[in-house]
Amino acid sequence: MSMYFTKDHEWIKVDGDTGVVGITAYAQHALGDIVYVEVPESGRELRLGGDAAVVESVKAASEVYSPVSGTVTAGNAVLADQPALVNESPEDQAWFFKLTLSNPTELEGLMDRAAYDEYVAGLE
Amino acid sequence: MTEITTISGNRGLMLEEPLIFEQGCPGRIGVDIADPGPVDEDRLGGLARQGAIGLPDLSEPQMVRHYTRLSQKNYGIDSGFYPLGSCTMKHNPRLSEKMARIPGLTDLHPFQPQSTVQGALEVIDLLAHWLKGLAGMPALAMSPAAGAHGEWCGLMAIRAYHDDHGDSRRTRVLVPESAHGTNPATAAMCGYSVDPVPANERGRVDVAALKAKLGPDVACIMVTNPNTCGLFEDEILEIARITHDAGAFFYCDGANYNAIVGRVKVADLGIDAMHINLHKTFSTPHGGGGPGAGPTVLSAKLAPYAPLPFVVHGTDGLELVEHAEQAPGAKPFGRVKGYHGQFGVFVRALAYILSMGADGLRQTSSDAVLNANYLLASLKDVLSASFDGPCMHECLFDDRFLKDSGVTTLDFAKMLIDEGFHPMTMYFPLVVHGALLMEPTESEAKETLDGFIAVIRALAAKAKNSEAEAFKAAPRLTPRRRLDETLAARQPILRWKHGANAEG
Numbered sequence: 001m002s003m004y005f006t007k008d009h010e011w012i013k014v015d016g017d018t019g020v021v022g023i024t025a026y027a028q029h030a031l032g033d034i035v036y037v038e039v040p041e042s043g044r045e046l047r048l049g050g051d052a053a054v055v056e057s058v059k060a061a062s063e064v065y066s067p068v069s070g071t072v073t074a075g076n077a078v079l080a081d082q083p084a085l086v087n088e089s090p091e092d093q094a095w096f097f098k099l100t101l102s103n104p105t106e107l108e109g110l111m112d113r114a115a116y117d118e119y120v121a122g123l124e
Numbered sequence: 125m126t127e128i129t130t131i132s133g134n135r136g137l138m139l140e141e142p143l144i145f146e147q148g149c150p151g152r153i154g155v156d157i158a159d160p161g162p163v164d165e166d167r168l169g170g171l172a173r174q175g176a177i178g179l180p181d182l183s184e185p186q187m188v189r190h191y192t193r194l195s196q197k198n199y200g201i202d203s204g205f206y207p208l209g210s211c212t213m214k215h216n217p218r219l220s221e222k223m224a225r226i227p228g229l230t231d232l233h234p235f236q237p238q239s240t241v242q243g244a245l246e247v248i249d250l251l252a253h254w255l256k257g258l259a260g261m262p263a264l265a266m267s268p269a270a271g272a273h274g275e276w277c278g279l280m281a282i283r284a285y286h287d288d289h290g291d292s293r294r295t296r297v298l299v300p301e302s303a304h305g306t307n308p309a310t311a312a313m314c315g316y317s318v319d320p321v322p323a324n325e326r327g328r329v330d331v332a333a334l335k336a337k338l339g340p341d342v343a344c345i346m347v348t349n350p351n352t353c354g355l356f357e358d359e360i361l362e363i364a365r366i367t368h369d370a371g372a373f374f375y376c377d378g379a380n381y382n383a384i385v386g387r388v389k390v391a392d393l394g395i396d397a398m399h400i401n402l403h404k405t406f407s408t409p410h411g412g413g414g415p416g417a418g419p420t421v422l423s424a425k426l427a428p429y430a431p432l433p434f435v436v437h438g439t440d441g442l443e444l445v446e447h448a449e450q451a452p453g454a455k456p457f458g459r460v461k462g463y464h465g466q467f468g469v470f471v472r473a474l475a476y477i478l479s480m481g482a483d484g485l486r487q488t489s490s491d492a493v494l495n496a497n498y499l500l501a502s503l504k505d506v507l508s509a510s511f512d513g514p515c516m517h518e519c520l521f522d523d524r525f526l527k528d529s530g531v532t533t534l535d536f537a538k539m540l541i542d543e544g545f546h547p548m549t550m551y552f553p554l555v556v557h558g559a560l561l562m563e564p565t566e567s568e569a570k571e572t573l574d575g576f577i578a579v580i581r582a583l584a585a586k587a588k589n590s591e592a593e594a595f596k597a598a599p600r601l602t603p604r605r606r607l608d609e610t611l612a613a614r615q616p617i618l619r620w621k622h623g624a625n626a627e628g
Contacts, residue, residue, distance in 0.1 A: 035613035058609045059551040061305070083614060 004067065004107055005116035011091055012067040017104060022095040023055065023064060023086065026120050031057035034086040039075030039096050046070055046099060048106050053096045055086065068106045070099040127600075138603065141193045145620050148180025154187065178622070197603055199546055200413060205572050207499075209518045209549035209561025210304070210352055211411065212382050212404035214492075216472075220407065223475040224468050234463040238444055245442035248464065249435045251474040255400055255419055258485070260389030263427030265420045266434065267465040271379055272306040274399025274418025275346070277431060277460050279314045281397060281422055282344045282373045284429040284457040294343035294372070300329050302353055302553045307346045307377060316343055323555055327353040327511040327520075331362055338370040348377035349393070350384065352553040353511060354496065354518035354561070364394025373397065373426070381405045382565075383493055383517035386486030396423040402466075406473035417466035417473070428455045433464060491566035492517040495573060499562055502577045506584040510556040517565070523558025525584060530592030533558040536583065538598040538606060543579045 001015045009027035013020045028034060036056040046052050046066035053064035053075075075097045079085060086094040101107075111119060133140045166172060182190070200206070206213040223229075232244055252264045265281075268274035279297070286294050297311035300321045308318040319337055324330040329347060338345075345367050349357045357363065367374045376390060376398040382405040384390075390398050402417040403410035410416050422430055433446045444464070445451045480488065493516050500509060500519035508524035523533050537547035537560075549561040564573060587595060599605065 033610035033613075035610060056613075058613060060554055 002107075003113060004110035005113070005119075006065070006067045006110055007119065008065050010064060010067050012107075012110070014101070014104070014107060017101045018073075018098065019068060019070065019101050020095045020098050021052070021064075021067060023090060024116070024120075025090045028087050028090040031055065031062065032059050033057055034083045036061075037079040037083045037086060037096070039077075039079060040072045042072050042074055044072045046072060048103075048109075056083075064096060066099070067110055068099075068101050069103050070101045072097050072099050074098040135603070138196070139193055140603070141190065141197070143620055144182070144187075144190050145180050145622075147182055147186060147190065150181055152181040152183055154182070154184035198412070200411075201567075204544065204546065205564075205568060205576055206546045207548045207562045207564050207576065208546060209354070209520070209563040210379065210552065211549065212380075212401070212517070212563060212565060213411070214382070214404075214407050214488075214565040215567035216407055216409050216413075217476060217479065219479055220472040220475040224471045226471075229467075229471055232467075239441070242441050244467065245435050245444060247467075247470055247474055249437075249442055251470050251477070252419070252435065254474070254477050256421060258385060258389070259398065259400070259421040260391030261395075261398075261421035262424050263422040263430050264434075265422065265430045265460070266470070267431060267459070267461040268399060268418040268420055269461055269466055270403075270416035271304075271377075271399055271401045271418045272310060273460065274401075274420040275306055275310040275375070275377065276313055277418075277420045278375050278397035278399060278422070278426075279310055279316075279344065279346075280431070280457050280460075281420075281426045281429040282375065283314055283316075284455065285373070285426055286343055288429070288455060291371075293341050296339075296342045298334060298337055298342060298345040298372075300347060300351070302327070302351055302555045303346060303348060304352060304377060304379060307348075311346065321345075323353075327351070327355050327555070328357050328359065329363060331359050331366070334363065335366050338366060338372065340371060342370055342372040344373040344375050344396075346375045346377060348379060350380045350516035352380075352561075353520045353555065354380075354515040354563075355511060356384075356516055360393050368394065379404065380517060383489055385489045386482060387489055390421070391423070397421065397426055402469050402473040406476045408469045408472040408476070415466050415469060417469035419465070428453065429457050430454070431458055431460045432456045433459070488566045489517075492564075495564040495566060495568060496562070498570075498573055499564055499577065502573075503580055506581050507560070510559070518561055518563035520553070520556065521560040521562075522556040523560070526558070526587055529587045529590070531587040531595045533560055535592070535595035535598065536560070536587065539583055539586075539595050540579070541599040542601045543583070545576060545579065 001013050003011055003013045005011050005024065009024045011022055011024050034055060034057050038054040040046065040052055046069060048069045049065050051063050052066040055062050055064055076095050079094060201213045201215060228243060232241055238245065248266055252266055256262065256264050265277050268277045295317055296319050297316040298319050298321050299307045299311065301323055311318045321334050321337060322330045347357060347363060349360055351357055364374050373396040374394055376395040378398040378400045381400055385405050397420060399418040399420040402408055402419065408414065433444050436443050436445055448454060448456050477485065496517050496519050497514050500513050500515050506525065507521040510520045510522045526532065533550050537550050540547045551559055552561060553559055
């Protein structure tokens, strides 16, 4: 399984044509305490860079964009009741949605862990 | 600092105040009504109350004290300095309040015959005349009830124009990243998709990026000028030109019109529609103090689509046009509000305009800009200004000056409360990190600004002097200390239930 990152601080773990998407540890830290999460429903078509989910903290409401195009196969229902999970386990348990990739070549436009870490270091 | 505790829990004459439900004592009553005697006939159609309705029983003095104490805990523009950026908390003149309470304007019913309310129609018509004149625009929708409602009205007029011209390709609306959240919400409400436009390093719209995103599928752009960073969009004429070349409209968010009223006619900027927040620019109470109003000026192209109702000059005086067939040639997109708009706000705004006059309005915007620049110039060596000045009506700082201090923008704001100031706007706009947005308005005397500046400078020195613990403990002098905002958002308790949340 490979993990990729966007400049908007989403991550995607990919296995074949199946992806799992969430927001990075950097993103949850920048947002502060997360108080609300809205994830997409199964069957929704997402396009690369389009709105996919909503995350709200005590400071701000933000869109979560889809790192790739595809069809949602599951949203993480747990986050509705436990938004704090995004702060506690951003890159593991607090995944936002799973999707089937319609164009896996889009992954080539994303960063790997090393490139993302370097990108974040440049933002400080 | 030693914590001051008292036996009663009160702090001097600032009394601890329980909820009114917690003070209720069953059977206590403040009025003496004669016993009606036995009721021999049920005249309530079987709807007589079946049991207790759960209202608290209190004496009249208890009631009076309860609400008086609550009012004493309030902090408003009448209490002190209120530099909440993007909100324009200017003084509400007592003259405007007096005018709004004239019996001839308060004791009206919206369905009265029009011949009996000519004065009220004249208030609407005269205010519309002034707003159109100040904006240099030919048409106006008076009825939108607030800023976001005005945005929606403007975009509905734009959509009506495109629909009327068979142009169904236009599905996108371009909105800068620094926009108020209402802009993308408005576009989405009108059925458009929202496409963000980045800012340049000067805090303005990136015109090259805007140009790249314009096309035959763009319905309009929504730009705030001055923008939410307190900066004038100095390339606005070019923005208007390329927008119109693409066949799109230019909607301007007029939330910050108070910075340019009397100095700039928005028509000269190429704007097709703009709402005017009467409650900001023309000083009527808002926030917790009263409703807003968002009349929306429209260009000649959009004028035919203005919503109902509107006032016209008829043969027998002023007439209210309530139906499309009363106005040949008009193609109103519908109604946006019941009745005729926020009439009480109209009266206050008109009183403000007439008491200021054109020269006075020009001076208010000049003084608002001067005061904001005074704050910027007096603070930029100790805070971190996000953009070079001069600014317009508000000045924007970010949290770089707090780097490695352990103090956050939130802590800094809480500390200001202990010092007797309402904090500035925090964490907005989102285009800078840890924003502190200050809008002093023209109402404030130099002494007030100097007092605020002295406190901010001293607090900035404290933060840099490793006194983070004091900031984390703030506020210390308020009826309640730092509230758990996260828990309040995650598990809100929205209503009192008997016995459920007596202490907590």
